[in-house]
Amino acid sequence: MAPARRAAGPARVRPVADPTAPPGGLTVAPSPLDPGAALDPHPVHRRLREEFPLTYDPLLRAWVLSRYADVATALTDPRFTHGHRPGDPACARAHTDVDLGELRSVAERTAFVLARRIAGRERADLVADFCHWLPAGTVAAAVGVPYRDMMRLVRGRAATALAGECGGQIAVREKALASFLANVLVDPDQVAALRDAPPGLVARAWAESLRRDPPVQIAVRRTREDVPVSGGVLPGGSSVALLIGAAGRDPERFRDPDRFDPLRDDPHQLTYGPGFCPAVILAGLEAEYAVRALFQAMPRLRLADGFRPAPAGLITRAPRTLAVLPNG
Template structure:
């Protein structure tokens, strides 16, 4: 992609955007999801659900909306991010290989096993002190009014990652700029971005890859590389790139969405402040009701018979995670935010999110605890502004809050 001229890149994205737009004109729910023109896509998810738990849309993609089937597909090795011959999954607008988003299950399993002692759920507590320090420093520098996303959640995710990757102080402004540019990485794979942010994304990936490859001994990079093996250095680079390309936005969205869920209900906020042990439940319910990743694109590696449908090898399959997590056959009153739910665990956004999820959840817990303790009167102070063309992340660009 980086070798394409602006004219070539822009023309390619306009062609895909035009196709999505045209199909959406006839009311296709998934095409309208990809248009990303609405702040609330859940009515579109319900329209897709009405067409069956697994159906083929006018763009040729198979669309899954049911929880049980989605869980089955996500665990099925016949579906992967790449075809058997190494082709990419969805007909990606931007194939971001520099971000390692297209790693197949085998590579992800190896990476997850290698990083488990560093980033796995059982090891993640080692990073709590870093998250607390970064979050505390950020709050120290904020006044009564600030932007929850731009001034706190995103800088928290960037700051923690910079610490863990041992990014030199002189390089941190550029690192933060590149991580911010990567915020639309997951969206850009399926939804054409405007030319300037698309080019910024490609450039950021190239520069971060060069930065990480140039110092393989720093922080987590060095620890992953030290695990040994033929692919240790490559896995260290993949870990850093995945954390930057998906971990920052995932963390920022999770912090914002969970905080807003608490601010929307003062009684719930006060209950959680009085019983901080509820925070993990709040985070899990946020992952169900308003997840950081709304859909996951896969491909059939072979001919598959599933849910009464035949999917030929190479068929494109999209799991609408946000729809599955509100499946009324699994979740009672699925539109209601309820941290005390005892139903099934929320589905997450595919293999690479298993790598970033424990760190994102840790940072969200730390952030919420500090916000509740230090800013008990915090409230939303203006409308939420979401980033344009973000059907995967529904990322919040701005959300003013005040503690006054």
């Protein structure tokens, strides 16, 4: 059964919430920056989608969009300015002479080296010991910088100069990988399904994790002209906060949106654009070889007793720790 359709808002009226006017008895919309949202933003996102699809947030100093259709439009429509999102058309046109075989090779080699370092331990933290290192290691190998030097350069924010604007987004890939491994390891059925899965299934699980738990929760754009959206019209020249985390769990677009389901028949994610980009490819390869390397080096790998991943963060979001028992 298709998800229920919510009632459509007025198509071409000005937003109800005017940032220059006092509340005047109007119900105040919650803010994505409200206290507690860093631990669990989903109740705020749900209320914004359902009751305030267009509202002005004084903390963000921007209009806020939370429904999937509006956020997806803002990320691709020329009536909005476009920030740098790997895989968008402008990004895709900038990449030439990319050796896909080399990208695959460095991702595989780095993942297996890191996994073997963890395998002999009684307990490990996959965020600190694996996710923190894999994206930096693949970039280091790809650009020919010694690994020990790359980590120093990354923390000094020189990765972008070496690997380009896309390849240098190491922190985003680190968080995305942490959320992906958390989604896999928290469910024994997912572990069993992905342990020896073909690359296609791992890629679907990776895309599903980006949908459900995107590493970047809020992106900012600006309107070039008036744009009709759910709940009203965005004024031209306005700053707009796009709640990617809310859009990825919109029940109007996704069936059972809070569930992690690599086999869902309505997939999509908004973290990356659909075009060619080595950073997007590399992120997918890192996820694929993370699963392969970890389970090959540690067939009995599981979460530590009593531990459950706890994502945190407002603008970017991911588990800060993943306590595991490498040998079960």
